[in-house]
Amino acid sequence: MDTLHLVLNAVTVIFIMATMFAAGLGATIPALRGVFSNVPxxxxxxxxxxxxxxxxxxxxxxVLGLPSASFVALVLVASSPGGPFGAKLAMxxxxDVVAGAAMQVLLASIGSLTFAPTVNGILTAADIGTDVSLDVGALVRTVALLQLVPFAIGLLMRRYAMPTAQSWHPxxxxxxxxxxxxxxxxxLLGNWRAVVExxxxxxxxxxFLLAAAAFGVGTLLATGPPVRRTTMGGVASVRNAGPALAAIGLAFDNQTAVLGALAAVLLSGLAAALPIATLLSRRRQTPAPPGTDHGTPPARTRP
Structure with missing residues (x-):
């Protein structure tokens, strides 16, 4: 089982970096500027x-009266934005993959700073009686290494080596x-016992309810065309498991009950978000204009 976890961790790292690299290959600096200059x-x-x-x-x-372990897991997930699956759901x-990837990286970066205070505030108000203390610097470095750097490399390749970006993107x-x-x-394989229990x-x-509600909140609290609004909904619906796992290890001594509940919350959240994204994909049959597509670099044009 330890070998399975090591392999899964390695594949997860590859997934995150490949997803962000592909998103960067499909992005442009003007498009990013449009996202980050959109203050509302x-x-x-x-x-x-x-x-x-x-x-x-x-x-x-x-409201559901969750037991302590499940309540803690749900709060950890809800308080940790910027999950790398957000960019994947945009795809x-x-x-709008460019806006989704950019917002995901931004939320993950800020979330690494706000996660512990948010969790502490909620657990204290809920009278759980547990303090969460995390290495903020380590979280920021992880976000930068796995998400920001691959995205930036892809973006620079798109800017300065368009033919290479086009050939590498598929x-x-x-x-x-x-x-x-x-x-x-x-x-599923690594946590099936915990989920079954x-x-x-x-x-x-x-x-499931948290992810579905987050998709709706993220969509409603967004600006721009429907494609961008639902992209923001997808980014909001999937949360960043890294800080949650770190918190369980540091503050809860890797309690099996909390780890199992975390796996259940994450998997059921994906079970809510993926069908929504798939349904939206089936309804979108008209391709976007060149330069604002859904992640595929447009054909190179002559100057």
Missing amino acids: LLLLALLANMVIIPLLGWGIGT VQNG TAAAVSNITFLIVLAGM LFGSLSLLAG
């Missing part, structure tokens, strides 16, 4: 992901797709 979009995304969704996790856990739904996208499926299968409880329902 940024403020609404921060409000949705840093405030409303953590409160939703608290509320869902309280799955044929959404391969990067294929690696992202294949490793995505392997990660999903690995999550939670059948009949409300933990799976809580994760």
